[in-house]
Amino acid sequence: MTTGGADLVRMPGAGRLPADTATVTGRNLRRLVRVPTLIAFATAQPVMFVLLFTYAWGGAIHPPGVTTYIDYALPGIWVLAIAFGASQTGVAIADDLTTGMIDRFRALPMARAAVLAGRVTADAVRNLFVLVLMTGVAYAIGFRFHAGPAAALTAIGLALAVGVAFSWIFALLGLLVRDPESAGIGGLLAVIPLIFTSSTFVPVATFPGWLQAFAKVNPITVTVDALRALCLGGPTSAYVWHALAWIGVLLAVAIPAAVIRYRPAVGRQRPA
Template identity: 80%
Template sequence: MTTVDYMSPRVRLIANVATISGRNLHRLVRVPTLIAFATVQPILFVVLFNYTWGGAVHPPGVDRYIDYVLPGIFVLSIAFGASQTGVAVADDLATGMIGRFRALPMARSAVLAGRCAADAIRNLFVVGLMIGVGTLIGFRFHAGPGAAIAAVGLAVAIGLAFSWIFALLGLFVRDPEAAGIGGLLAVIPLIFVSSTFVPVATMPGWLQTFADINPITITVDALRALCLGGPTATHVWQALAWIGVLLVVTIPAATLRYRQTTAT
């Protein structure tokens, strides 16, 4: 008698997700370019944006630009990193790895969930790395340790939503290069037409209209409130609502698309 034979479907799903997550994390460690993308790029973002824009941008109520911009860089780095989720999913389809997973006695949803769970762990590492680098050049949390932990959790949550979005993209395009380009084309305008780097009030009026409802702006404002202090409840609930909507839409859509793709 084996334990596996008597696993409940939920426990088996969790075990499958853990296995796929481990596979993706091992791949991250073994491929030098992936390690560089996960570590060097976030460090460059923190240092370059702070020292190139910090002298020209002076947001009201903030003494140091790094305190203002780092919450935005959290989202920027996580969004850019999440675009690799689509690349990885498309690559698994192109190389036949998805077909091998299909032949195994495992839940189909575990493949995508495991990929996104591994990305969440990577994002936690990336956020911690950026906080460390930011602290060295002057960043400080001003609202206490509880708000700091909440900020890290919110950053990882938006990263999870991005991962599912780009996993869905990878399933549709089925080409790694196209998935990478498509992911960046989607992220770049959303990031730059937001409060990531400058206050929305400094933009032209017609652009402010979009920036104000941009989910990136809402999330960055929530992260900034948790980092700098002040009223946070409205910002955080709005960000969580956006993240919830994105997950409710993309998880079933990606799972359905995966089943359709592997059924052919």
Template identity: 40%
Template sequence: MTTLTAALGDGAVITRRNVIKIKRVPDLLIIGMLSPIMFVLLFAYVFGSAVVLPGGGDYREFLMAGIFTQTVVLSTTITGVGLAEDMQKGIIDRFRTLPISRSAVLVGRTTSDLVNNLLVVATMSLAGLVVGWRVNTSVGEALLGFALLLAFAYAVSWIMAVVGLAVRSPEVVNNASFVVVFALTFVANTFVPSEGLPGPLRVFAQWNPVSAVTEAVRQLFGNNPPGYVAPDVWPLQNPIAASLGWIVVILLVFVPLSVQQYQKATSR
């Protein structure tokens, strides 16, 4: 068996194990879905009534791409929490004494979290449809938008894997990633157009990978206000290319890093 097929085979077995957990503890999934629904309602009705987009347009439509991106990024926290939990309970130790591929546990973890995110995105889309969000483009573009969201979330999962293996305590992973995720997903074009932000924040927001993904998804869903012109920075002018670039870079850095960390990880 080649290394790759071995990694995928073992990864599939561990994915299945994690997916069984989603099934057995549905509370986790339900709570995971409540917050995006809450976000949709909160922003649509609380902020939505006050926010006026420059040049007009429907804020709820504009908002959805931002909430999608924020939520999938936030959901990747479970990658770190899941690994930290497994480590605490000695399950990672057991896996490490088995003759399995070095990346299997991480492949399994990130894959099952992708499944989780798929369910989250589906729920949010329904919530969005209820508050009046619509896809104004073709089916193909819409699917590409969803695929891009999930691919980005998958890449971020590997960052969270590094965090989870380094921090080793589920509670700390939760708190630490919350801070980072909130900074990344709010200092961006997710909820307001980035042009309005003050100097340094604007630069950060416009080069933030979350902004590139949000911009790409907004374009692919056709949710930008009429007459909208993207800010004159490369990642927002070419959001799909920029998003793919970020995904590749994140994976190239964090996959090897987390595999290396996994090999040294021990519960005590």
């Protein structure tokens, strides 16, 4: 038998990580398909974001360098929808903790990290669906990619990477709070200030001077600016590398912290 962290690096757990992750991913995706309300909310909310922000604010906000507001806003709306959706990662992890599902996973001969990785992977699949849906709706109301198909695919890939980082952060939150309602509220409280103090909807230059200093280093601003550059065209390399650096830092912190927290969290679910 292995104990502590050894089962994360010894066979069979570590060797089975890809297969176990795929199994847990399939379980989470099947649950999504079998619960109609989850599909409804996963589709309705992003579409509402695209339509409401475009038609409610598009006539009042005229960022420099763009003809239509939807061209400017869609990259930010992508991040908004992904961030809000990622909060459900924490809710799902906390729910599995409280219902004893993770206790069942722990009793199986499987890689421990697969439970978290499977949840994050399933959410990445959902995010891809959401991104495609939002882009289709945006195209119908005037959005266009101006930098070609390669840049467009890179933008989608970068947005998915942002979603993975958010999902790991909220998985850690779910393990910390251990309550689905608290995880959902905590996730939104973390996202809303970052979104609205970034370049998501308006240029940072329109903020008060004291807020601009924070907005310019806000990881949401860095990411949205990179996505916007890929969508609108122009210089992109510096923006993309800065965004990837932020994503790398967030993953480097969140993944080990979540895996470390996962073990004592599930341990407390079992009787002594």
